[in-house]
Amino acid sequence: MKKEIYIIDYNCVTPLGFDVDSNWKALLAGKSGVALHKIIGNQDAFYASVIDSEKLDEEFDRVFTQNTQQEFTRLEKMLLLSMKPLAEKHNITENTALILSTTKGNISLLKNQTELPEGVYLSQLAQKIADFFGFKTKPIVVSNACVSGVMAIAVAKNMIQAGKYKDAFVIAGDEISEFVISGFNSFQAIGSEPCKPYDKNRNGINIGEAAAAVYITNGHSDEETISQNEKCRFKVLGDSAINDANHISGPSRTGDGLYGSIRNAMMEAHVSAEEINFISAHGTATLYNDEMESIAFSRMELQNVPLNSMKGYYGHCLGASGLLESIISMESALQNTLLPSKNFEEMGVSQPLNIIKENQSATVKYILKTASGFGGCNAAIVLEKC
DSSP: OOOOOEEEEEEEEBTTBSSHHHHHHHHHTTOOSEEEEOOSTTSOOEEEEOOOHHHHHHHHHHHTGGGTTSOOOHHHHHHHHHHHHHHHHSOOOTTEEEEEEOSSTTGGGGTTOSSOOTTOSHHHHHHHHHHHHTOOSOOEEEOOGGGHHHHHHHHHHHHHHTTSOSEEEEEEEEOOOHHHHHHHHHTTOBOSSSOOTTBTTOOOBOEEOEEEEEEEEOSSSOHHHHHHTGGGOEEEEEEEEEEOOOOSSOOOTTOHHHHHHHHHHHHHHTOOTTTOOEEEOOOOOOHHHHHHHHHHHHHTTOTTSEEEOSHHHHOBOGGGHHHHHHHHHHHHHHHTEEOOOTTOOSBOSSSOOEEOOSOEEOOOOEEEEEEEEGGGEEEEEEEEEO
């Protein structure tokens, strides 16, 4: 019999706040981090969700007063701030894993450089975080486009169940950079207004940035910690990741990879479509992604399940999006409140979806979290509130 895997603690750093409580209050009030920002000097301002660098530095200096002698990049500060509350509450042993989810890491270090600077490799970023908190195991990097955050949870679950580790800290982070903006611009994927997932008038994504962290355990390695954090206990019941190999950036028009990922995750979880209480979808507000998702959910007979996308609040945070959105989903379940899919007005996909339009009370036991990304990758996990 497989070990039960629990998520018992989490934290996040976003434009809406530097902890879960501040984020939740902002979300309940309908606030969004998406606003006009000028990122590249010779380009017009565009809509994005950006963390205030001055506030980030102030918070970092306040929290890490004893470590300011060491140099940290902006992204590293985000990651360290998200991780610190968890590291203070849960022991790091020789059987504890650190799993980092990111798509671009410290890629901003490459600007105006003729040689590769220290810290630009994802493995170096992960090791720096591991060394800071005193991890005794070699960190693991999950970098698979925009499904990375969801897959990192799955990697932690499967490695703990396989006996490789007793517990794991999963952290995720990506920041907005000229490289990222230029890349999405080349696909003509960036929207000209705040994004509208699943809406008839959607016209593209907003890029965002965030860091997030969760603590995952098998439920037996630290009984005292579990009892102290009972309110944050969720089981990771099932997971799956499938690549539909459709196109370098475009998803399968029939949603094959996402459909298969959802089906496999729900089969492992032994949860039926009727039992799923809420779907935290990917919902990027691009023409093909949202349409593909509606087809996949319909094929799984999930069209009546309340669903939202968090992209209207946070933008698309790349490697951090899946973990951040999982955290907000769990907080929603604990608060018995489902959040609307911001900016949605009129259905713009071919298959029916139960898009949440306003804050609503709900009893949530089973959560389905999905993600899709470049290269045809798709991932899904099923979470159960204990």
